[in-house]
Amino acid sequence: MIVLANDSRNCYDVFANDGKQKFLVDFEQAMVTIKEVAQRAGVSIRTVSRVLNDNPHVATATREQVLSVIKELDFRPSAAARYMRTGHSQLIGFLTDELAQNAFSYDLIIGAQQAAWEHEKLLFLLNTGNDVHVETRAINMMRDHQVEGIIYATMYHREIKHSQFPEDIPTVLVNCFADDRSLPSIVPDEISGGRLAVETLLEHGHRRIGFVNIAAREPAPLGRLEGYREALANYGIPYDEALVRFIEEPFEGLATSTYDCVLSLLQMSNPPTGIFCFNDLMVLGAYDAVRKANLRIPEDVAIVGFDNVEILTAQIHPPLTTMELPNFEMGQLAIRMLLGLENSIHNNQPIQHMLECPLIMRKSV
Amino acid sequence: MIVLANDSRNCYDVFANDGKQKFLVDFEQAMVTIKEVAQRAGVSIRTVSRVLNDNPHVATATREQVLSVIKELDFRPSAAARYMRTGHSQLIGFLTDELAQNAFSYDLIIGAQQAAWEHEKLLFLLNTGNDVHVETRAINMMRDHQVEGIIYATMYHREIKHSQFPEDIPTVLVNCFADDRSLPSIVPDEISGGRLAVETLLEHGHRRIGFVNIAAREPAPLGRLEGYREALANYGIPYDEALVRFIEEPFEGLATSTYDCVLSLLQMSNPPTGIFCFNDLMVLGAYDAVRKANLRIPEDVAIVGFDNVEILTAQIHPPLTTMELPNFEMGQLAIRMLLGLENSIHNNQPIQHMLECPLIMRKSV
DNA sequence: CTGAAAGCGCTAACAA
C-alpha cells in the first residue's frame, strides 16, 4: 500500500513545502554545449576543448577566461560525445550472479567502486539472478554502452562457464574461475584461510579440533578442509575422521544442522575442545550446542568461524573469532586488472590471483 | 598477499589452460558499425536504422536481409551515438550514502536494478561514503554521462539536505527525505510497522509489552514508538513508561546493551511477557537475556524484531518473528517514479510515498 | 518503401 505524504499519520512533519517543485516526466535537460562556452568566451571550440583536456598550448589568460565561462554556465562536457571521438567510455560493467542479503559481497562492490572512482570510471551494476538469458542480455547491454571491461562476480566461490563471455571485452572473474581457465580471476585462498583458522586453535593449545563442513564439491569446503589437514599436519596431529562432519544439502536450516553436529561432537567420549565452522552462520548453531552441553566459550570449547559477517560475529556473545573474506581487496584488484595496473597475464596465461583471508581475532578462542 | 595460479598449493586444478588467452591492456574493440551492416546488406544506413528502430516502412524482405546481416556481424548499435541524437541516455544514477554489511539494502538495489532492467535502463552505482565532496563529484559524473535521473538512497531513514542535488535532473529519494520537502521520496512507514509489530504481540494475548528502542531523534525510533503507543491505545492499554527503554549512543555493542535492558525488564516486579525490539540485531541480546532469566521463547516471553535480516532471523533459535523493510518495493518504486510511471507530484508538491512493512511471522511469538 | 545528407557534442589533424 502506498500512502501519500499528506496522510495524517505522520510523526515527522512532511507537510512543509516552501516552494520548490520538481516535475519528473519530460524533464528537458538544458544542456550547455562547448559551442556556447566558446561563443560566450569569444574563442573557438577548439580552444575550449584544449582547456578541458589540459592541453598546455593555451595562453594563461585565455584559459582563465574560458574556465570562468565554464563555471558561469556550469558547463560539463558530454561523456557520450567524448566517447565518440576517443573511444574511451569510462564505463565498467559489474555483473553479479546473485546479490542476496545472506551473502557478503558489499565490500566487493565497494572495493570495485572505489577503485573505479579513483580512475574516473563509472560502474554499471547488473544482477543476473543466475539466469543465462538475463546474463546474455546484460552483456549485450554492456556492449551497447561500450564498457571498457566487465567484472563478473559470483556469490560463492565456484567454477563458471567461460562461453558466455564475449571475446572482445576484457573480463575479470571474481570469486569464481572459468571452466577452461581462459579468463583471469581473483579468488580467496580457501586453503590458507582454513589452515590459519585451525592453527589459531592449535596455537591456543587445542589438540582435538572438530570441523563442521558442508558436503559440496566446491572450492570453499574443499579448500578449507585441505587447510584443516595442513594445519594438523604442521602440528604433527593425525587426521581423525570422527572429528570432521559434513552437513548435507539443502542448506536452509544450516544453523540447526550445525547444532546437532556440534552437540554430537561434544558428546563423543573424547570430545574436541576446539571447533572450526565452515561459516559464521553455522556458528549460531554451534554456540547453542555448546550452551546446551553446559560448556563455556572459549574456556571449555573454542570456536572459529569463516566469512566475518559483522552483524553476527561482532554481536553474538562472546564475539566470534573468524576469518574474513578479502572482498574489498578482490573488488579493488579486479578494477586494477581491468585497467592494466595489475598483471592479468603471466607466461601467456590468464592469472588467477588468490588473496589471503585475514584472521579476525575476537573472544571465542 | 597475492598468489599466482601456478603456485603449488591448490586443491582444485588451476593449471589446465587449453589455449585461449586474453590480454587486457589495450584491447581494441573492433566495433561493427551501422555503415558496415548497410554495405554488407546492400542497403543504405537509413534502412538499417529503420530496422533497428522497428520502423514499419521497411519491406519484409529487406528487413529480413538486414536482420540476418546484423546477426551475422553480431552488430549492436552504439548507445552513445544513439544518445547523441535522441537525448536518451538510458542511464540512471543510483547514489548511496553508505553501503555496509550491517545494512539491509541489497533488496533496494535489486529492486531498482530489476525495474530499470525492465525498461532497458542501466544503473550506475555510486557509493559516496557520506562525503560531501565525493557526492558532488559523483553527481557531476552522473551529469557528464547524462543520466536521466538520480536515485539517492540512505542507509537509514533520515532527513537530508536538498541543496546538494541539481535542479535539472529528476531525483527521487529513498529511505530519506529533503529538509525542505522539495524532492519526491519513498520511505518505510515506521508507524504502521511499529503498530503492527506490537499488535501481533497483543493478538497473542500479551498485555505487558516492553519496547527496547534506541535514543535517537530519527524517523525510525520515533515512528516505531508512535506505532507502539497506537497499538496499545487500540487495545485500551495505558502507556507505561517503565516498559519502554532507550539505548543511548554509541550503538556499537547494541546486542549487549539490549541484553542488559531486557534482563532488567524481566526482573521487574510486573515483567512484560512480550518484547518489541527496535531491530533484529538487538534481538540477539534479547534472546540471551531471556535464556539467562531461564525463560522460554515464546512460551514465557514473546519477541518481535524489525528489519528481517534473514541471516539472523531465519537462523536463530527460535526463528524470529519480525517486520520487514519494504526495500525491494522502494527500489522498484523509485525507478518507476523516475520513469514517470508512478506519480511524483500531487497538488504541485513532491510526493512522499510511505510503504508498509510486512510482518514476517516465525516462531518467536 | 528507400536514400542522401545534416547534425548531435566533442576531439584531433592540419593550417594559420
Place this chain on the structure above:
DNA sequence: TTGTTAGCGCTTTCAG
C-alpha cells in the same frame, strides 16, 4: 597560441 574542419555512429528531415 589559436582556429578550421572532418568525423566518431547514429537518427532524422526531406526528397525521391
